[in-house]
Amino acid sequence: MTWLVTGGAGYIGSHVVQAFIDRGLDVVVIDDLSSGHAEFVPDGVPFVRGSILDTPLVLAALRDHAVTGVVHLAGFKYAGVSVDRPLHTYDQNVTGTVSLLRAMGEAGVTRIVFSSSAAVYGTPDTDVVTERTPTLPESPYGETKLIGEWLLRDQARASADGPAPLRHTSLRYFNVVGSGREDLYDSSPHNLFPLVLDALVAGRTPRINGTDYPTPDGTCVRDYVHVADLAVSHVAAARALAAGRTLEPVYNLGSGDGVSVRQIMTAMAEVTGIDFTPELAPRRPGDPARIVASGELAARDLDWQMRNTLLDMVASAWDARRHTADS
Template sequence: MTWMVTGGAGYIGAHVVQAFLDEGMDVVVVDDLSSGHEEFVPAGTPFVRTSILDGATLRTAMREHAVTGVVHLAGYKYAGVSVQRPLHTYEQNVTGTARLLEAMQAADVDAVVFSSSAAVYGTPDTDLVTEATATAPESPYGESKLIGEWLLRDQATATAETDRPLRHTSLRYFNVVGSGRADLYDSSPHNLFPLVIDALLAGRTPRINGTDYATPDGTCVRDYIHVADLARSHVAAARTLAAGGTLEPVYNLGSGDGVSVREIMTTMAEVTGIPFVPEEAPRRPGDPARIVASGDLAARDLDWRMRHTLTEMAASAWEARRPR
């Protein structure tokens, strides 16, 4: 029994791969290295360097490695930039997912765990997002993730009466941070933790965008979760699908309790030992004051819980990037 992890050389993907290996489950990694790192792929783990747009190579890899399920993380993940690159975003995230599903059907692979996103909710009008909260994406990225969920749903419907109906679930992530190993790190040029760490390493002062929100300290509140906790829930979802169990179509992986940008800055100063007072800049257009999700459904079904404090999240992120 082997699981294919698309995007398995990326920050989140590499942690998911490690979580599978820690559970004694075989994995094959697929990644085009457009944002991933080949050194993130564990020694001895089969690695296929290809795009998910290459259906023929995906089919071949699935057959050669006797793949029984897929964790689909590959995609273009930059919400802000997707506004300037909508066609690229849709090609990677929508066409790529369709090609993957075609390859799965051709290779008789009938289980998939899909990496969705909190971006499907847009700016929710509730203090606590649940799976029942209306979806209203506000970027091509968020739209493409929601369409990905629809593709899984529709393929499951189309194959329901066959001998291999598609079994699936989609995990909607919020802000994934930290590191489960000192050699795996977030290299995104858009995520808050690496932006803060990069600024400190370069001798610059990190910046807060917006300090006049209707929140306790005036800065945006977001849902931050540790990448290793996230990875464990992928394994739990895969195990359930592999055993023929039933999962909900979507799950939020959220903390239920948000953290402000200013709190993150304070914590980063503490764990790095680099004192600083963050620069304050105007709000960025489209940034909601607060987005926090309930993880109750995932806690019930996917062994989901917050196992790391904010200090542990920040310290592990710093440990993976600090000078040695």
């Protein structure tokens, strides 16, 4: 049983690849390295450099490596930037998924685990998001992730009575942080953890955007989960699909509890030993006060659990950042 991981040279994708390897499962990676790193692909893992928009390339990868399932993480993942680059975002995330599904159909590959996002919810009007919370995305990125879920649903319906019915599930991520290995790190220029750590390493003061939200300390509350915990549930989903188990169409990978930006800053100072007082800045447009999700369904079906504390998340991210600086 071999699984193709699209985007497997990226931050999350490389952790998913490692989780498959740790459990004795064969993987193949396809990545165009637009945001990934070739060195994130372990030695011995076949690596196809290219875009999922190249349907013949994807088809060849599926056939050449006798792939039996796909974990689909490749895509353009920056919600804020997607507002300025909607056509690029739709091309990468929607057209790319169509291309992948087309190649899977031709190759007879019938299992897929899809990387979705909390961005499909927009600004929810509930304290804790569940899979039944209405989806109201507020960015092209969130829209494309929801459309990706629809594409899987519709292709599954269309193929249900054929010789190779598609089986699928989508995992909605919240704030993915930390590192499972010190040589695998988050290099995003937009995510909070690398922004704070890069600032501290450079001797700059990290910034809090908005201190007047209706939260206990006035800063935004988010649901932070460790990337290695996230990766374990991808393997569980893949195994469940391979075993023919019935899965929900979507799962939230959330903690059920929130952490504020100010709490993150406090944890950063404690772990790094760098004493600082964050710079306070106005709110950014579109930032909701609180987004926290229940992971109960994923805990039931996908071995989802919070194995790492906030300090664990920060410490692992800091170790990876220092390793990067030293290498």
